[in-house]
Amino acid sequence: MYKSSLTAIYIAILTGWFAADARAQRLDVSLKEGRNIRGEFRQSSPDLLTLENEQIAADKIRNVAVQDEPSELRQTRKRFEDSRFDDGLNDLTKITDKIASKVIEQEIDFLRAFGSANSALSGGNVSPTDAISLCADFARRYPNSYRLYPILELHGNLLAMTGADREAIEIFQKLNESQSEEFQLRGNYYSALSLIQSNQAAAAAQKLQSVLASPASGEATNRIKKLAEPMLAKALAMAGEIDEARQRALAIIQRENSENQELFAATYNVLGFCDLKSGNFNMAANKFLHTVLLFPIGEFHAEALYYLAKEVWPQLERADQAMESRETLRRLYPKSPWTAKLAR
16 A cells, blocks of 8 residues: 555656656757657657657657757757857857756757767867767766767767777677667778778678668768778778779779769778788879879878878888878878877
């Protein structure tokens, strides 16, 4: 009798808490396809957000706004959409009112972790160590959040950025627990990149073949599928299958549009790597310089500079060019794992 009374009281308290928080739990969900869905929050899992009138797959969500949320959250999202992550994080610090809604609190924590991770990955003001801590804390506090897998992906990429590839692979593997083909694909792709950095060519090739065979589609997914092709070629070259790797890379150049600078940078780097493995250092220099001069974009640009500084120019006894490549890499990409590898 006493236990039943306690249960009834607990249910009444819990029901009252939900009722008190109901106004702040109404969501406006913006989908990647451009449609918006509005409804009251019911429950969440890493794969699914459930509203009163609809279930939404987590991999379809672009943004979520919460009724009665602080105005700074809307400004933060706009900053993030323009890749102004440090500015968006600064907006979050301006929130001074007490947060009464658990849903709003979780959204603030997500935006803080998301923005910090992207700031660190793009060379912003946030240190990788601080961003890693925020991502790990979000995953610990909100294991059932529909935001979990994007945060895990960022967490893994931050670990890879710091050279902790084994730990990164463990995080990326968690994306394979998802029911989403897109999250699985992304987990396999980024796992493969860390496996390549760990000189585990066969395991990397297996992951990349899974990426290429995935039925997942969409703009972001198709980008990863395209990049998986040169990365598979590199894994094959690492395993000694240099001729096949070179043929795969040349086929990409013949088939694809060079306006896709990211893809062409990755592919010319693979050709340079094949020449490097074959001992053709002059040819390797030509390929890596192709990336440096024509496709100077992101981590593939950093990779080309690394191979020139560390491998190619020293073999060709061109110390001045090696120093120039080294200094350019350090100046443009101070937080890149390729920069960190220079000292190893």
